[in-house]
Amino acid sequence: xxxxxxxxxxxxxxxxxxxxxxxVRSEYGFMLYVYMEQxxxxxVLHGIQPPPSLDWSTRYNISLGxxxxxxxxxxxxxxxxxxxxxxxxxxxLNKDMVPHISDFGIAxxxxxxxxxxxxxxxxxxxxxxxxxxxFSTRSSTQSDVYSYGIVLLELLTRKMxxxxxxxxxxxxxxxVTSTLNGTxxxxxxxxxxxxxxxxxxxxxEGVSKVLSLALRCAAKEAGQRPAMADVxxxxxxxxxxxxxxxxxxxxxxxxxx
Numbered sequence: 001x002x003x004x005x006x007x008x009x010x011x012x013x014x015x016x017x018x019x020x021x022x023x024v025r026s027e028y029g030f031m032l033y034v035y036m037e038q039x040x041x042x043x044v045l046h047g048i049q050p051p052p053s054l055d056w057s058t059r060y061n062i063s064l065g066x067x068x069x070x071x072x073x074x075x076x077x078x079x080x081x082x083x084x085x086x087x088x089x090x091x092x093l094n095k096d097m098v099p100h101i102s103d104f105g106i107a108x109x110x111x112x113x114x115x116x117x118x119x120x121x122x123x124x125x126x127x128x129x130x131x132x133x134x135f136s137t138r139s140s141t142q143s144d145v146y147s148y149g150i151v152l153l154e155l156l157t158r159k160m161x162x163x164x165x166x167x168x169x170x171x172x173x174x175x176v177t178s179t180l181n182g183t184x185x186x187x188x189x190x191x192x193x194x195x196x197x198x199x200x201x202x203x204x205e206g207v208s209k210v211l212s213l214a215l216r217c218a219a220k221e222a223g224q225r226p227a228m229a230d231v232x233x234x235x236x237x238x239x240x241x242x243x244x245x246x247x248x249x250x251x252x253x254x255x256x257x
Contacts, residue, residue, distance in 0.1 A: 073101075083147075
């Protein structure tokens, strides 16, 4: 809780959760955040039954807004901040479906001037943890990029990171890769409702670009993943038709650390 208070006290961005008040008494504490009317991205994708409709522009806005928030943490904050637990449960949505990254309880300030000490124990959530964390507990911004790639795949497929429908205990990356099998037939992996909307339209190319980006973000080798600033640029190039979207913006400059 103290880690989260210290982190949120130093950062401010349209796509990060906003802390309103907090109280700390002895070993107890309470934190009050701005209310997010639509709940979490997990609720919208997997939890609510029947599942709510999600058109392409809404999915795209969530993708881009989350990317803006992570790029701010990685590139605009000094030292950089690694979230370490990016997943749909930690992406909250307001009444306009604008995404807000939340839960900074295990976030880490990355001091670029020194070698950060390793953390004891497993940090993160199974299905979203980068492969390199199986051999080392030293997190990096690239581990956040991997988790973000998994979230992108969930947005496009409406499957969970480890979905019961996958054969042979596959995760979402191996399922998408094996199902595509080197082809560009994205309709075999994407949410049928999304394909019904965009198939045969100019938006199909944008969906294909975002799927390719998601797989590169979730590459096994950390060095093959793009930086979040590059992710923002690529997503901007895949923008749906004008008039549907509002561009996420920073609402304040980062504080000096």
